[in-house]
Amino acid sequence: VGTLRADARRNRDQLVDAAGALFAERGPDVPMEEIARRAGVGVGTLYRRFPDRDALVRAVAFESFHRVVANARAAAGEPDGWSGLTRFVRQSTADMRLATWLSLWFARTLAEMRLEHEHEELRDELLGLLDRLVVRAQREGVMRPEVGVGDLAVLLALVLRPLPGPLAAVTERTVERHVTVVLDGLRARPGDPLPGRPLTREDLGRPGGDA
Protein backbone atom coordinates (compact mmCIF):
# COMPACT_ATOMS: atom_id res chain seq x y z
CA VAL A 1 0.00 0.00 0.00
CA GLY A 2 3.04 2.28 0.12
CA THR A 3 2.50 3.48 -3.45
CA LEU A 4 -1.17 4.38 -3.10
CA ARG A 5 -1.88 8.01 -3.75
CA ALA A 6 -3.06 9.95 -0.68
CA ASP A 7 -6.76 9.86 -1.52
CA ALA A 8 -6.66 6.16 -2.34
CA ARG A 9 -5.04 5.57 1.02
CA ARG A 10 -7.70 7.70 2.68
CA ASN A 11 -10.44 5.73 0.92
CA ARG A 12 -8.87 2.53 2.12
CA ASP A 13 -8.75 3.72 5.75
CA GLN A 14 -12.35 4.93 5.57
CA LEU A 15 -13.46 1.57 4.21
CA VAL A 16 -11.64 -0.37 6.92
CA ASP A 17 -13.10 1.89 9.63
CA ALA A 18 -16.63 1.65 8.24
CA ALA A 19 -16.38 -2.10 7.82
CA GLY A 20 -15.04 -2.49 11.36
CA ALA A 21 -17.91 -0.47 12.81
CA LEU A 22 -20.53 -2.36 10.79
CA PHE A 23 -18.99 -5.77 11.52
CA ALA A 24 -19.02 -4.92 15.23
CA GLU A 25 -22.64 -3.83 15.07
CA ARG A 26 -24.03 -6.60 12.91
CA GLY A 27 -21.47 -9.28 12.20
CA PRO A 28 -19.37 -10.01 9.12
CA ASP A 29 -22.30 -10.50 6.70
CA VAL A 30 -23.19 -6.84 6.29
CA PRO A 31 -23.82 -6.07 2.58
CA MET A 32 -20.78 -4.59 0.83
CA GLU A 33 -22.99 -1.77 -0.48
CA GLU A 34 -23.70 -0.59 3.06
CA ILE A 35 -20.02 -0.60 3.92
CA ALA A 36 -19.27 1.56 0.87
CA ARG A 37 -22.13 3.91 1.77
CA ARG A 38 -20.97 4.31 5.38
CA ALA A 39 -17.43 4.97 4.14
CA GLY A 40 -18.74 7.58 1.72
CA VAL A 41 -17.27 5.89 -1.36
CA GLY A 42 -18.75 4.06 -4.32
CA VAL A 43 -19.04 0.28 -4.47
CA GLY A 44 -16.58 0.32 -7.39
CA THR A 45 -13.95 1.91 -5.17
CA LEU A 46 -14.61 -0.68 -2.47
CA TYR A 47 -14.03 -3.58 -4.86
CA ARG A 48 -10.95 -1.89 -6.32
CA ARG A 49 -9.39 -1.84 -2.84
CA PHE A 50 -10.78 -5.17 -1.61
CA PRO A 51 -11.54 -7.69 -4.34
CA ASP A 52 -13.78 -9.75 -2.05
CA ARG A 53 -15.25 -9.85 1.44
CA ASP A 54 -12.43 -12.01 2.72
CA ALA A 55 -9.85 -9.37 1.86
CA LEU A 56 -11.87 -6.74 3.72
CA VAL A 57 -12.45 -8.97 6.74
CA ARG A 58 -8.74 -9.72 6.91
CA ALA A 59 -7.87 -6.01 6.71
CA VAL A 60 -10.29 -5.17 9.55
CA ALA A 61 -9.00 -8.01 11.70
CA PHE A 62 -5.45 -6.95 11.00
CA GLU A 63 -6.09 -3.35 12.05
CA SER A 64 -7.79 -4.58 15.25
CA PHE A 65 -4.90 -6.86 15.94
CA HIS A 66 -2.45 -3.97 15.49
CA ARG A 67 -4.36 -1.91 18.04
CA VAL A 68 -4.37 -4.85 20.48
CA VAL A 69 -0.60 -5.22 20.17
CA ALA A 70 -0.15 -1.46 20.61
CA ASN A 71 -2.19 -1.68 23.84
CA ALA A 72 0.00 -4.53 25.07
CA ARG A 73 3.15 -2.51 24.37
CA ALA A 74 1.76 0.40 26.38
CA ALA A 75 0.75 -1.96 29.22
CA ALA A 76 4.27 -3.38 29.34
CA GLY A 77 5.50 0.09 30.36
CA GLU A 78 3.23 0.33 33.44
CA PRO A 79 4.95 0.25 36.82
CA ASP A 80 2.94 -2.73 38.08
CA GLY A 81 2.14 -5.86 36.16
CA TRP A 82 -1.42 -6.51 37.32
CA SER A 83 -2.52 -2.94 36.55
CA GLY A 84 -0.89 -3.21 33.16
CA LEU A 85 -2.60 -6.49 32.46
CA THR A 86 -6.08 -5.42 33.51
CA ARG A 87 -5.75 -2.11 31.68
CA PHE A 88 -4.69 -4.00 28.56
CA VAL A 89 -7.71 -6.28 28.78
CA ARG A 90 -10.17 -3.44 29.28
CA GLN A 91 -8.67 -1.33 26.49
CA SER A 92 -8.59 -4.24 24.09
CA THR A 93 -12.02 -5.73 24.72
CA ALA A 94 -13.70 -4.06 21.76
CA ASP A 95 -10.89 -4.89 19.32
CA MET A 96 -10.45 -8.47 20.49
CA ARG A 97 -14.20 -8.85 20.30
CA LEU A 98 -14.33 -7.43 16.81
CA ALA A 99 -11.73 -9.92 15.66
CA THR A 100 -13.72 -12.62 17.45
CA TRP A 101 -16.88 -11.64 15.63
CA LEU A 102 -14.96 -12.13 12.46
CA SER A 103 -14.06 -15.65 13.51
CA LEU A 104 -10.47 -14.77 12.89
CA TRP A 105 -9.15 -14.16 16.35
CA PHE A 106 -7.61 -17.43 17.50
CA ALA A 107 -9.64 -19.77 15.36
CA ARG A 108 -8.13 -18.60 12.10
CA THR A 109 -5.83 -15.66 12.65
CA LEU A 110 -3.89 -17.09 15.53
CA ALA A 111 -4.05 -20.78 14.85
CA GLU A 112 -4.44 -21.10 11.10
CA MET A 113 -1.63 -22.69 9.18
CA ARG A 114 -1.17 -20.08 6.47
CA LEU A 115 -0.52 -16.90 8.41
CA GLU A 116 1.23 -13.99 6.83
CA HIS A 117 4.70 -13.59 8.21
CA GLU A 118 3.93 -10.17 9.68
CA HIS A 119 0.91 -11.54 11.45
CA GLU A 120 2.91 -14.35 12.93
CA GLU A 121 5.42 -11.85 14.30
CA LEU A 122 2.64 -9.78 15.86
CA ARG A 123 1.16 -12.86 17.48
CA ASP A 124 4.53 -13.81 18.97
CA GLU A 125 5.09 -10.29 20.21
CA LEU A 126 1.62 -10.12 21.79
CA LEU A 127 1.95 -13.44 23.61
CA GLY A 128 5.47 -12.49 24.76
CA LEU A 129 4.29 -9.15 26.15
CA LEU A 130 1.34 -10.75 27.95
CA ASP A 131 3.53 -13.54 29.27
CA ARG A 132 5.84 -11.04 30.94
CA LEU A 133 2.89 -9.12 32.40
CA VAL A 134 1.50 -12.37 33.85
CA VAL A 135 4.85 -13.24 35.43
CA ARG A 136 5.21 -9.74 36.89
CA ALA A 137 1.65 -9.78 38.28
CA GLN A 138 2.36 -13.15 39.87
CA ARG A 139 5.61 -11.89 41.45
CA GLU A 140 3.63 -8.99 42.88
CA GLY A 141 1.43 -11.61 44.55
CA VAL A 142 -1.74 -10.23 42.95
CA MET A 143 -2.29 -12.87 40.29
CA ARG A 144 -2.80 -16.55 41.09
CA PRO A 145 0.47 -18.39 40.54
CA GLU A 146 -0.81 -21.51 38.79
CA VAL A 147 -1.90 -19.93 35.50
CA GLY A 148 0.06 -19.31 32.33
CA VAL A 149 -0.39 -16.82 29.52
CA GLY A 150 -2.18 -19.59 27.60
CA ASP A 151 -4.89 -19.69 30.28
CA LEU A 152 -5.36 -15.95 29.95
CA ALA A 153 -5.55 -16.12 26.16
CA VAL A 154 -8.04 -19.00 26.11
CA LEU A 155 -10.24 -17.45 28.81
CA LEU A 156 -10.37 -14.16 26.95
CA ALA A 157 -11.18 -15.91 23.69
CA LEU A 158 -14.01 -17.80 25.42
CA VAL A 159 -15.57 -14.92 27.27
CA LEU A 160 -15.25 -12.43 24.40
CA ARG A 161 -16.92 -14.63 21.80
CA PRO A 162 -20.60 -13.72 21.50
CA LEU A 163 -23.16 -16.46 22.05
CA PRO A 164 -24.98 -17.46 18.87
CA GLY A 165 -28.59 -16.61 18.08
CA PRO A 166 -30.78 -14.28 20.09
CA LEU A 167 -28.37 -14.30 23.05
CA ALA A 168 -25.73 -12.44 20.99
CA ALA A 169 -27.40 -9.19 22.04
CA VAL A 170 -27.16 -10.24 25.70
CA THR A 171 -23.43 -10.97 25.50
CA GLU A 172 -22.93 -7.66 23.70
CA ARG A 173 -24.37 -5.87 26.73
CA THR A 174 -22.63 -7.94 29.41
CA VAL A 175 -19.13 -8.48 28.03
CA GLU A 176 -17.50 -5.97 30.41
CA ARG A 177 -19.16 -7.52 33.47
CA HIS A 178 -18.06 -10.96 32.46
CA VAL A 179 -14.49 -9.99 31.57
CA THR A 180 -14.28 -8.49 35.07
CA VAL A 181 -15.50 -11.74 36.65
CA VAL A 182 -12.77 -13.63 34.78
CA LEU A 183 -10.07 -11.13 35.82
CA ASP A 184 -11.23 -11.40 39.45
CA GLY A 185 -11.04 -15.17 39.13
CA LEU A 186 -7.40 -14.81 38.12
CA ARG A 187 -6.49 -12.96 41.31
CA ALA A 188 -4.42 -14.71 43.96
CA ARG A 189 -6.39 -15.85 47.00
CA PRO A 190 -6.24 -18.57 49.63
CA GLY A 191 -7.98 -21.75 48.52
CA ASP A 192 -7.62 -24.77 46.30
CA PRO A 193 -5.35 -24.44 43.28
CA LEU A 194 -6.77 -24.97 39.80
CA PRO A 195 -6.90 -28.53 38.48
CA GLY A 196 -4.39 -29.35 35.76
CA ARG A 197 -1.25 -27.46 34.83
CA PRO A 198 -0.62 -23.91 33.59
CA LEU A 199 -1.33 -23.39 29.89
CA THR A 200 1.74 -22.00 28.15
CA ARG A 201 2.33 -20.23 24.84
CA GLU A 202 3.42 -23.55 23.40
CA ASP A 203 0.07 -25.14 24.33
CA LEU A 204 -1.68 -22.69 22.02
CA GLY A 205 0.13 -24.23 19.08
CA ARG A 206 2.47 -22.63 16.60
CA PRO A 207 1.19 -21.22 13.34
CA GLY A 208 2.34 -23.78 10.84
CA GLY A 209 2.89 -26.33 13.61
CA ASP A 210 0.36 -28.51 15.37
CA ALA A 211 -2.00 -26.69 17.67
Next chain:
Amino acid sequence: VGTLRADARRNRDQLVDAAGALFAERGPDVPMEEIARRAGVGVGTLYRRFPDRDALVRAVAFESFHRVVANARAAAGEPDGWSGLTRFVRQSTADMRLATWLSLWFARTLAEMRLEHEHEELRDELLGLLDRLVVRAQREGVMRPEVGVGDLAVLLALVLRPLPGPLAAVTERTVERHVTVVLDGLRARPGDPLPGRPLTREDLGRPGGDA
Protein backbone atom coordinates in the same frame (compact mmCIF):
# COMPACT_ATOMS: atom_id res chain seq x y z
CA VAL B 1 -42.14 -44.05 23.81
CA GLY B 2 -44.36 -45.60 26.49
CA THR B 3 -45.60 -48.25 24.09
CA LEU B 4 -42.19 -49.40 22.86
CA ARG B 5 -41.46 -53.00 23.59
CA ALA B 6 -38.65 -53.55 26.12
CA ASP B 7 -35.96 -54.36 23.55
CA ALA B 8 -36.92 -51.42 21.37
CA ARG B 9 -36.63 -49.17 24.40
CA ARG B 10 -33.25 -50.71 25.20
CA ASN B 11 -32.08 -50.10 21.63
CA ARG B 12 -33.20 -46.54 21.90
CA ASP B 13 -31.27 -45.97 25.15
CA GLN B 14 -28.17 -47.62 23.70
CA LEU B 15 -28.35 -45.38 20.64
CA VAL B 16 -28.73 -42.22 22.70
CA ASP B 17 -25.81 -43.23 24.95
CA ALA B 18 -23.57 -44.12 22.00
CA ALA B 19 -24.48 -40.93 20.15
CA GLY B 20 -23.82 -38.84 23.26
CA ALA B 21 -20.38 -40.40 23.75
CA LEU B 22 -19.44 -39.97 20.08
CA PHE B 23 -20.79 -36.42 19.88
CA ALA B 24 -18.76 -35.53 22.97
CA GLU B 25 -15.63 -37.09 21.47
CA ARG B 26 -15.92 -35.78 17.95
CA GLY B 27 -18.79 -33.34 17.56
CA PRO B 28 -22.25 -33.78 16.03
CA ASP B 29 -21.06 -34.80 12.54
CA VAL B 30 -20.06 -38.37 13.41
CA PRO B 31 -21.37 -40.77 10.71
CA MET B 32 -24.65 -42.43 11.63
CA GLU B 33 -23.12 -45.83 10.81
CA GLU B 34 -20.55 -45.40 13.57
CA ILE B 35 -23.20 -44.50 16.09
CA ALA B 36 -25.15 -47.65 15.20
CA ARG B 37 -21.96 -49.74 15.45
CA ARG B 38 -21.02 -48.33 18.87
CA ALA B 39 -24.58 -48.97 20.08
CA GLY B 40 -24.40 -52.54 18.78
CA VAL B 41 -27.43 -52.21 16.51
CA GLY B 42 -27.94 -52.09 12.75
CA VAL B 43 -28.27 -48.86 10.81
CA GLY B 44 -31.85 -49.85 9.94
CA THR B 45 -32.73 -49.90 13.64
CA LEU B 46 -31.11 -46.51 14.14
CA TYR B 47 -33.19 -44.93 11.37
CA ARG B 48 -36.34 -46.63 12.64
CA ARG B 49 -35.86 -44.94 16.05
CA PHE B 50 -34.45 -41.65 14.75
CA PRO B 51 -35.54 -40.71 11.22
CA ASP B 52 -32.70 -38.18 10.85
CA ARG B 53 -29.67 -36.75 12.60
CA ASP B 54 -31.69 -33.87 14.00
CA ALA B 55 -33.97 -36.24 15.89
CA LEU B 56 -30.97 -38.02 17.39
CA VAL B 57 -29.19 -34.78 18.32
CA ARG B 58 -32.35 -33.55 20.00
CA ALA B 59 -32.71 -36.80 21.96
CA VAL B 60 -29.11 -36.62 23.18
CA ALA B 61 -29.44 -32.97 24.14
CA PHE B 62 -32.69 -33.74 25.93
CA GLU B 63 -31.11 -36.53 27.98
CA SER B 64 -28.19 -34.28 28.90
CA PHE B 65 -30.58 -31.56 29.89
CA HIS B 66 -32.50 -33.98 32.10
CA ARG B 67 -29.28 -34.94 33.89
CA VAL B 68 -28.40 -31.26 34.37
CA VAL B 69 -31.80 -30.57 35.93
CA ALA B 70 -31.47 -33.65 38.16
CA ASN B 71 -28.10 -32.30 39.38
CA ALA B 72 -29.69 -28.94 40.14
CA ARG B 73 -32.46 -30.63 42.14
CA ALA B 74 -29.85 -32.50 44.18
CA ALA B 75 -27.84 -29.31 44.70
CA ALA B 76 -30.95 -27.52 45.98
CA GLY B 77 -31.01 -29.99 48.89
CA GLU B 78 -27.48 -29.15 50.08
CA PRO B 79 -27.20 -27.34 53.41
CA ASP B 80 -25.24 -24.45 51.99
CA GLY B 81 -25.97 -22.61 48.79
CA TRP B 82 -22.43 -21.98 47.52
CA SER B 83 -21.42 -25.64 47.96
CA GLY B 84 -24.58 -26.69 46.19
CA LEU B 85 -23.93 -24.30 43.34
CA THR B 86 -20.29 -25.24 42.81
CA ARG B 87 -21.09 -28.94 43.07
CA PHE B 88 -23.85 -28.51 40.50
CA VAL B 89 -21.48 -26.78 38.10
CA ARG B 90 -18.76 -29.41 38.45
CA GLN B 91 -21.20 -32.30 38.10
CA SER B 92 -22.90 -30.77 35.10
CA THR B 93 -19.87 -29.62 33.13
CA ALA B 94 -19.76 -32.64 30.82
CA ASP B 95 -23.51 -32.61 30.14
CA MET B 96 -23.74 -28.87 29.63
CA ARG B 97 -20.72 -29.11 27.38
CA LEU B 98 -22.24 -31.93 25.38
CA ALA B 99 -25.35 -29.88 24.77
CA THR B 100 -23.09 -26.97 23.84
CA TRP B 101 -21.22 -29.11 21.34
CA LEU B 102 -24.54 -29.79 19.79
CA SER B 103 -25.20 -26.07 19.50
CA LEU B 104 -28.45 -26.65 21.28
CA TRP B 105 -27.72 -25.46 24.77
CA PHE B 106 -28.82 -21.84 24.94
CA ALA B 107 -28.54 -21.01 21.27
CA ARG B 108 -31.35 -23.29 20.20
CA THR B 109 -32.59 -25.39 23.10
CA LEU B 110 -32.97 -22.60 25.59
CA ALA B 111 -33.66 -19.61 23.41
CA GLU B 112 -35.31 -21.02 20.31
CA MET B 113 -38.88 -20.06 19.68
CA ARG B 114 -40.34 -23.48 19.03
CA LEU B 115 -39.49 -25.40 22.19
CA GLU B 116 -41.41 -28.45 23.22
CA HIS B 117 -43.57 -27.73 26.22
CA GLU B 118 -41.71 -30.21 28.41
CA HIS B 119 -38.41 -28.62 27.55
CA GLU B 120 -39.72 -25.21 28.42
CA GLU B 121 -40.79 -26.48 31.82
CA LEU B 122 -37.35 -27.99 32.44
CA ARG B 123 -35.67 -24.75 31.51
CA ASP B 124 -37.89 -22.81 33.90
CA GLU B 125 -37.27 -25.31 36.66
CA LEU B 126 -33.49 -25.20 36.11
CA LEU B 127 -33.27 -21.41 36.15
CA GLY B 128 -35.52 -21.31 39.22
CA LEU B 129 -33.35 -23.80 41.12
CA LEU B 130 -30.15 -21.98 40.19
CA ASP B 131 -31.69 -18.63 41.05
CA ARG B 132 -32.46 -19.81 44.58
CA LEU B 133 -28.95 -21.26 44.98
CA VAL B 134 -27.44 -17.93 43.89
CA VAL B 135 -29.59 -16.01 46.39
CA ARG B 136 -28.66 -18.44 49.20
CA ALA B 137 -24.94 -18.26 48.37
CA GLN B 138 -25.17 -14.47 48.41
CA ARG B 139 -26.94 -14.46 51.79
CA GLU B 140 -24.14 -16.67 53.09
CA GLY B 141 -21.76 -13.90 52.02
CA VAL B 142 -19.72 -16.26 49.84
CA MET B 143 -20.97 -15.15 46.43
CA ARG B 144 -20.62 -11.60 45.14
CA PRO B 145 -23.91 -9.78 45.62
CA GLU B 146 -24.13 -7.95 42.30
CA VAL B 147 -24.70 -10.94 40.01
CA GLY B 148 -27.92 -12.62 38.96
CA VAL B 149 -28.66 -16.13 37.77
CA GLY B 150 -28.49 -14.76 34.22
CA ASP B 151 -24.83 -13.85 34.72
CA LEU B 152 -24.12 -17.38 35.92
CA ALA B 153 -25.93 -18.91 32.95
CA VAL B 154 -24.23 -16.72 30.36
CA LEU B 155 -20.76 -17.19 31.88
CA LEU B 156 -21.20 -20.96 31.90
CA ALA B 157 -22.42 -20.95 28.31
CA LEU B 158 -19.38 -18.88 27.29
CA VAL B 159 -16.74 -20.83 29.12
CA LEU B 160 -18.16 -24.26 28.27
CA ARG B 161 -18.37 -23.67 24.53
CA PRO B 162 -15.29 -25.08 22.82
CA LEU B 163 -13.20 -22.76 20.67
CA PRO B 164 -13.45 -23.51 16.96
CA GLY B 165 -10.69 -25.09 14.90
CA PRO B 166 -7.51 -26.59 16.27
CA LEU B 167 -8.01 -24.93 19.67
CA ALA B 168 -11.07 -27.13 20.33
CA ALA B 169 -8.68 -29.76 21.70
CA VAL B 170 -7.12 -27.20 24.05
CA THR B 171 -10.48 -26.14 25.49
CA GLU B 172 -11.41 -29.80 25.89
CA ARG B 173 -8.40 -30.23 28.17
CA THR B 174 -8.74 -27.00 30.11
CA VAL B 175 -12.48 -26.67 30.67
CA GLU B 176 -12.32 -27.62 34.36
CA ARG B 177 -9.52 -25.13 35.07
CA HIS B 178 -11.43 -22.37 33.38
CA VAL B 179 -14.77 -23.16 35.00
CA THR B 180 -12.95 -22.91 38.33
CA VAL B 181 -11.54 -19.49 37.44
CA VAL B 182 -15.05 -18.28 36.65
CA LEU B 183 -16.47 -19.68 39.90
CA ASP B 184 -13.67 -18.00 41.86
CA GLY B 185 -14.47 -14.78 40.04
CA LEU B 186 -18.03 -15.06 41.35
CA ARG B 187 -16.91 -15.17 44.99
CA ALA B 188 -17.53 -12.18 47.22
CA ARG B 189 -14.44 -10.10 47.95
CA PRO B 190 -13.59 -6.51 48.75
CA GLY B 191 -13.10 -4.39 45.65
CA ASP B 192 -14.94 -2.65 42.89
CA PRO B 193 -18.37 -3.98 41.96
CA LEU B 194 -19.02 -5.21 38.43
CA PRO B 195 -20.06 -2.65 35.83
CA GLY B 196 -23.71 -2.77 34.76
CA ARG B 197 -26.60 -4.45 36.54
CA PRO B 198 -27.31 -8.07 37.51
CA LEU B 199 -28.55 -10.25 34.66
CA THR B 200 -31.88 -11.86 35.58
CA ARG B 201 -33.86 -14.82 34.24
CA GLU B 202 -35.94 -12.35 32.28
CA ASP B 203 -32.84 -10.99 30.54
CA LEU B 204 -32.23 -14.40 29.04
CA GLY B 205 -35.51 -14.07 27.16
CA ARG B 206 -38.53 -16.31 27.21
CA PRO B 207 -38.92 -19.18 24.79
CA GLY B 208 -41.57 -17.85 22.47
CA GLY B 209 -40.93 -14.30 23.63
CA ASP B 210 -38.18 -11.93 22.63
CA ALA B 211 -34.75 -12.85 23.88
